[in-house]
Amino acid sequence: MKFKAIVADIDGTITCEKRELHLGAMKKIRSLKVPVVLATGNTLCYARTASRLIGLEGAVIAENGGAVTVRFDLQGTFEESLEECEKAYSFLSEYFKLTKLDPLYRKTEIALRRDFDLEKARALLKTQNLDIEMVDTKYAIHLKSTKINKGVGLQKLAGMMGLEAEDFVAIGDSENDVEMFEASGFGIAVANGDEKIKEAANYVTDASFGDGTVEAIEFLESNGWI
Numbered sequence: 001m002k003f004k005a006i007v008a009d010i011d012g013t014i015t016c017e018k019r020e021l022h023l024g025a026m027k028k029i030r031s032l033k034v035p036v037v038l039a040t041g042n043t044l045c046y047a048r049t050a051s052r053l054i055g056l057e058g059a060v061i062a063e064n065g066g067a068v069t070v071r072f073d074l075q076g077t078f079e080e081s082l083e084e085c086e087k088a089y090s091f092l093s094e095y096f097k098l099t100k101l102d103p104l105y106r107k108t109e110i111a112l113r114r115d116f117d118l119e120k121a122r123a124l125l126k127t128q129n130l131d132i133e134m135v136d137t138k139y140a141i142h143l144k145s146t147k148i149n150k151g152v153g154l155q156k157l158a159g160m161m162g163l164e165a166e167d168f169v170a171i172g173d174s175e176n177d178v179e180m181f182e183a184s185g186f187g188i189a190v191a192n193g194d195e196k197i198k199e200a201a202n203y204v205t206d207a208s209f210g211d212g213t214v215e216a217i218e219f220l221e222s223n224g225w226i
């Protein structure tokens with residue numbers, strides 16, 4: 001097996017436990033010859049800044065696939081999905097006190113603080129005729145279109161880079177990374193990952209957080225897969 005690129009989740013994967021960047025993972029990523037794409041549930045400006053500060057090229061998937069850019073000098077592309085998310089938000093606001101995270105910068109979905117009953121909210125949302133789902137990343141709960149995810153974002157970005165999604169190894173830690181694992185050629189979950197991502201993974205590291213990403217890349221190198 002030989003892969004041409006890596007797509008790495010940000011929070012919980014290239015960070016430490018308290019969410020600060022993991023310096024060992026940064027160093028390892030910078031040493032790679034293959035392109036590294038960042039994929040996050042967070043906003044596009046967050047992803048682009050992280051890419052710049054890590055020393056990457058600006059190819060990022062943000063807002064769980066809703067926003068994508070291939071280089072720093074190009075504007076992003078944004079899916080038209082916010083309106084439907086707003087409808088779901090208005091409906092759920094009748095039952096819960098919800099807090100939006102970074103609404104000023106988020107253009108395709110809504111991220112919420114994790115301080116309400118998710119299972120109850122999911123059951124209520126099912127009674128509505130909306131193509132919206134709720135995804136828990138352990139950092140936020142995302143109200144997002146069922147048609148958009150990091151896997152769809154990876155297909156799109158891979159095309160822009162002249163690659164196939166299967167050319168990528170994906171590294172991640174939570175349920176918002178599952179579709180990205182499915183679209184990629186090989187998925188590696190870090191040890192702190194949730195059950196859903198570990199189930200979707202081809203390989204699970206022994207180490208957690210950024211140490212897990214270092215281990216994942218060393219595993220790929222030792223097999224000659226990158």
Ligand SMILES: O=C(O)COP(=O)(O)O
Nearest residue numbers: 010011040041042137140
């Ligand atoms: O924004 C979040 O909720 C989590 O972000 P992540 O996809 O980089 O882990």
Ligand SMILES: [Mg+2]
Nearest residue numbers: 009011012173
């Ligand atoms: Mg994550």
